[in-house]
Amino acid sequence: xxxxxxxxxFADGAxxxxxxxxxxxxxxxxxxLRLRDDIIAVRLRPGDPLDEKALSQQLGLGLTPVRDALxxxxxxxxxxxxxxxxxxxxxxxxxxxRWLTEVRVEMEGLAxxxxxxxxxxxxCAALTALAGTLEDSSDLSLxxxxxxxxxxxxxxxxxxxxxxxxxxNQYANLALRIWHYGIQRMRPRTPRSCSQDEVVEAICARxxxxxxxxxxxxxxxxxxxxxxxx
Numbered sequence: 001x002x003x004x005x006x007x008x009x010f011a012d013g014a015x016x017x018x019x020x021x022x023x024x025x026x027x028x029x030x031x032x033l034r035l036r037d038d039i040i041a042v043r044l045r046p047g048d049p050l051d052e053k054a055l056s057q058q059l060g061l062g063l064t065p066v067r068d069a070l071x072x073x074x075x076x077x078x079x080x081x082x083x084x085x086x087x088x089x090x091x092x093x094x095x096x097x098r099w100l101t102e103v104r105v106e107m108e109g110l111a112x113x114x115x116x117x118x119x120x121x122x123x124c125a126a127l128t129a130l131a132g133t134l135e136d137s138s139d140l141s142l143x144x145x146x147x148x149x150x151x152x153x154x155x156x157x158x159x160x161x162x163x164x165x166x167x168x169n170q171y172a173n174l175a176l177r178i179w180h181y182g183i184q185r186m187r188p189r190t191p192r193s194c195s196q197d198e199v200v201e202a203i204c205a206r207x208x209x210x211x212x213x214x215x216x217x218x219x220x221x222x223x224x225x226x227x228x229x230x
Contacts, residue, residue, distance in 0.1 A: 031061050031069035039078045039089055040177045042184060050079055050087040076170050078177070094227065097178050101223040104171050105216050108152075111168055112199055112215035113208040114159035123158040124204040130154060131200040149176060151196050155203065155215070175226075182229030194222040 035055070038044040050073075056066045070087050073079040080090045119127070130151050134144060152172055156165040196218055202211035 027061050027065035028068045028072075031055075031059055031065045032072055034059055035066075035069055035073060036076075036078060036173065039073070040173055040180065042177065042180045044089050046089050046091045046181070048089045050089060052087075077174060092178055092181050097175070097223065097227055100171055100175050100178070101219065104168070104175065105219050107164065107168055107171070108155075108219050109212040109216040111156050111159040111161075111164055112203060112211035114161060114164070115155050116203045116206050116208040116211040118160045119158035119203055123154065127151065127154050127158070127200045128204060131195075131197055134195065134197075145176070145179060148194075148196065151200065155199070158203070179226050179229075182226055185229065194218055194225060 035044070035050070044050070050070055052063055052066050052070065055070075056063050059066065070079055074081055074087070078090055079087055081087050115123075130147055133147050149172065153169060156168045156172075159165060196214075198214035199211060199218055202214050
């Protein structure tokens with residue numbers, strides 16, 4: 001999984017808190033990114049407590065940036081606050097995958113259609129290069145999922161609609177967590193890959209409706225494969 005604030009579609013300045021590290025990244029962004037990635041990769045498991053003091057010591061950051069990061073994670077449904085109990089990593093249910101797919105399938109189709117109309121030549125070249133790295137992949141390995149996620153996010157960016165991009169990245173984070181959870185519980189078999197070649201080809205050929213349908217078909221096929229792991 002690629003690290004960085006672009007992963008979820010928010011710029012550095014979107015976070016609250018003014019303290020910055022020597023590298024220029026806000027403390028709250030550091031806390032948010034590290035906790036978010038640990039939750040998505042299921043290093044922090046569903047139901048795990050998110051204690052501010054313990055996390056502050058673990059991350060080497062102050063209580064305020066950790067507290068603000070946790071607030072942001074609750075808004076993105078990666079964490080949940082229970083009154084008088086504290087903050088916890090959100091649970092995962094198989095229904096979550098179905099509900100996410102119901103929302104994403106229309107939005108992913110729209111993003112692909114807009115990308116076919118608005119993507120720059122440079123963006124098309126980048127998409128083609130990313131898709132080419134998956135040609136020899138036959139299973140949903142960690143490397144495959146990492147590149148597949150990059151393609152999704154590149155399509156969102158190429159749609160040139162910041163509201164759509166931000167929303168889709170947030171949903172993608174939730175869906176990616178479910179995949180990581182499923183792969184850890186995987187039955188003794190290798191899950192099949194779900195190519196995005198048709199999506200990228202349609203976008204770069206400037207065929208919006210073909211891109212829309214290909215993106216929706218890809219997501220539905222991927223959804224079926226993920227559900228088989230749960």
